[in-house]
Amino acid sequence: MIEVIRNNISKIFIASALIVIGVIGRLAFLEFLPSSPSLYITLNNVTQPVLMMDLFFLVAIICILSGLLFKSYFVFLVPLSIMIITDIIIGNDFIFLFTWSGFAMIGFISLVLNSKNKFTIKNTPLIFGASIGSVLLYDLWTNLGCWLGWYPNTIEGLSLCFTNALPFTLWHLLSTTVALTVIVLPILYIKKHLDTKSDYSTKPIEKPLSFY
Secondary structure, eight states: OHHHHHHHHHHHHHHHHHHHHHHHHHHHGGGGOOOOOSOEEEETTEEEESOOOOSHHHHHHHHHHHHHHOSSTHHHHHHHHHHHHHHHHHOOOTTHHHHHHHHHHHHHHHHHHHHTTOOSGGGHHHHHHHHHHHHHHHHHHHHHHHHHHHSOSSHHHHHHHHHHHHHHHHHHHHHHHHHIIIIIHHHHHHHHHHHHHHHHHHSOOOOOOOOO
């Protein structure tokens, strides 16, 4: 019973820390995003930068970390808490229905990986593949919301919406991949090292062979 209480307190502490980091990061770094690089692309008669910077990767990585650290509703509670708190301060509109649920999708995919014990350093390609897939799913879902709310609900409007969103999608893929490499992989490496030490320390001492 005491061990269960300790585990719950530990989960609450870690979840609270992730929420604080996400809220402070999303509010503080918003004004310090660099300008989009002076590289342009023309698609569908629309000329725009190749990359459009935002803080998507910050919440996305916290979603992935939540999936790595928890196997419960905390996976959804952490990113949703970050979005609710920051959106109240920053402001939002109907698109929150798609952004909030989009981040919940990323957390769910990470939860599935963890539940199948795939969140290990040897499964790095799978983790990167699932993370990239979850980013594309998020953008597909939120772009659909943008199309429904801000564009003509026609094939032409859908095409224009996804064309305008392409620089954001490219940035989401690039920034999330870098964040995975810098943040998640070292955590997995440390976890593997700690698990190895734990297995070694708990391995029963073998008796030496005797020939007498």
